[in-house]
Amino acid sequence: MTELVDTAKVQDDQLRSKRAKRIWTAVGLIIIIILGGIALIATGTWQIGPPEFHGMVIQAPQPANNFTLYGADDQPISLRDFRGKTVLLYFGYTFCPDVCPATMVELKQMMADLGNDAENVQVIMISVDPERDTPASLQDYVSHFHPSFIGLTGHNEDEVLAVTTPLGVFYEKHEGTAASGYLIDHTATVSVIDKEGYLRLVYPFGVTGSEMAADLRYIIRD
Amino acid sequence: MTAVFAAGKRQEAKKTGAKWHWLWVIPVISLLAVAAFSIFRPIQVLPRITLAPGYSLTDQNGEALTSEDMRGKITLYTFTYTNCTEPCVQTTGLLQEVQARLNEIDNGDVPIQFVTISVDPEHDTTAVLTEFANQLGADPNIWHFVTGDVTRLKWVIGGGFGLYFGQRDDGSIILDSGYTLVDGAGIIRADYRLYNPDVDIILRDLRLLVEESQNSEGAARYAYEAAHLFLCYPR
Numbered sequence: 001m002t003e004l005v006d007t008a009k010v011q012d013d014q015l016r017s018k019r020a021k022r023i024w025t026a027v028g029l030i031i032i033i034i035l036g037g038i039a040l041i042a043t044g045t046w047q048i049g050p051p052e053f054h055g056m057v058i059q060a061p062q063p064a065n066n067f068t069l070y071g072a073d074d075q076p077i078s079l080r081d082f083r084g085k086t087v088l089l090y091f092g093y094t095f096c097p098d099v100c101p102a103t104m105v106e107l108k109q110m111m112a113d114l115g116n117d118a119e120n121v122q123v124i125m126i127s128v129d130p131e132r133d134t135p136a137s138l139q140d141y142v143s144h145f146h147p148s149f150i151g152l153t154g155h156n157e158d159e160v161l162a163v164t165t166p167l168g169v170f171y172e173k174h175e176g177t178a179a180s181g182y183l184i185d186h187t188a189t190v191s192v193i194d195k196e197g198y199l200r201l202v203y204p205f206g207v208t209g210s211e212m213a214a215d216l217r218y219i220i221r222d
Numbered sequence: 223m224t225a226v227f228a229a230g231k232r233q234e235a236k237k238t239g240a241k242w243h244w245l246w247v248i249p250v251i252s253l254l255a256v257a258a259f260s261i262f263r264p265i266q267v268l269p270r271i272t273l274a275p276g277y278s279l280t281d282q283n284g285e286a287l288t289s290e291d292m293r294g295k296i297t298l299y300t301f302t303y304t305n306c307t308e309p310c311v312q313t314t315g316l317l318q319e320v321q322a323r324l325n326e327i328d329n330g331d332v333p334i335q336f337v338t339i340s341v342d343p344e345h346d347t348t349a350v351l352t353e354f355a356n357q358l359g360a361d362p363n364i365w366h367f368v369t370g371d372v373t374r375l376k377w378v379i380g381g382g383f384g385l386y387f388g389q390r391d392d393g394s395i396i397l398d399s400g401y402t403l404v405d406g407a408g409i410i411r412a413d414y415r416l417y418n419p420d421v422d423i424i425l426r427d428l429r430l431l432v433e434e435s436q437n438s439e440g441a442a443r444y445a446y447e448a449a450h451l452f453l454c455y456p457r
Binding site for chain 1: 290
């Protein structure tokens with residue numbers, strides 16, 4: 001009888017010890033996974049998307065229409081030439097007194113915030129004033145903000161409209177002062193096209209360079 | 223006696239183990255909640271189709287009306303020309319009905335606007351558009367009649383809204399019929415490619431956009447995003 005009890009007790013202890021081992025192994029594994037995850041996120045190896053983008057998210061991204069406009073020396077440049085890079089398109093003009101320089105400064109700040117990731121990003125400013133902005137003067141203007149920025153312009157209004165309209169951008173010439181010449185009202189958004197050529201985000205005017213950089217860190221790895 | 227004691231301990235150990243068994247309820251409840259959300263769709267939304275085109279056109283008062291003026295407003299677009307008589311289908315008739323029933327929607331501070339774009343700028347001058355608006359009994363605070371040069375119209379209507387229009391050899395106009403609903407962020411949310419869509423459906427869609435605009439603040443915003451994620455579209 002005592003032997004039987006002892007055997008039962010030994011079996012019971014073994015069972016408990018096995019169960020305890022299993023529980024501790026599971027707990028250990030969970031702790032390792034959590035700590036590992038934290039370490040990967042902290043070192044930046046794992047990119048966790050920002051909880052909310054700072055621009056308007058295009059829910060079902062569609063390929064952005066390809067276009068060909070003209071850069072410095074009037075050489076044709078197409079959107080598809082930048083496949084593999086995240087492209088930020090901004091529409092403005094060099095005579096623009098306020099909104100354009102303010103946005104370009106934010107884009108410059110964004111490049112600084114991106115650090116090494118900046119090489120995966122291409123900022124393109126497209127002129128909505130092909131009449132006054134020559135390819136050379138436009139390139140000179142954008143280079144002032146960042147050496148990698150590219151300025152593109154069309155030879156006529158039709159070429160510019162083909163790019164602006166599908167991106168929800170309007171522009172309209174109106175009278176200015178004698179000093180400023182005519183002014184152009186235009187949508188001041190920045191469109192983000194990912195490395196696959198899909199339109200992903202549209203930033204309204206007022207989003208800071210640091211906010212854009214935070215979003216782009218996610219998009220360039222996506 | 224000792225054996226009974228040992229067996230009792232084993233049962234106790236089993237009970238301690240059972241303490242953790244309820245944990246499976248968490249993923250099951252989460253899955254059920256997700257399934258319930260997508261089946262019962264407590265919040266309905268309209269899909270975010272694509273960006274609406276940018277434009278600057280001239281309204282019946284000779285003033286510029288741009289896509290930026292429509293920011294923050296829910297806009298129903300129609301495309302027509304004043305000389306559109308049978309067999310051409312005049313899309314403005316349906317808008318008259320919608321205008322008459324707008325009081326059924328409690329839109330609070332979310333403006334609802336109509337923009338009718340004429341594809342015949344040569345004939346539809348500002349004076350003609352004003353007369354047309356008056357005939358229709360259009361409320362000037364909500365209903366705009368615009369047109370512009372043909373190149374711009376082609377980009378806006380053809381390129382942006384995806385509707386074909388052109389001129390036949392005899393000078394008459396060909397125009398696809400369509401109505402497009404755009405939200406305050408400038409995103410196309412509904413396209414009605416019919417000659418006579420159901421006014422009730424248009425009113426329902428306007429109501430959904432108004433509700434989304436009014437309610438998707440704070441935590442409710444995530445519920446609306448979930449509704450988009452689970453494609454909780456009206457049937």
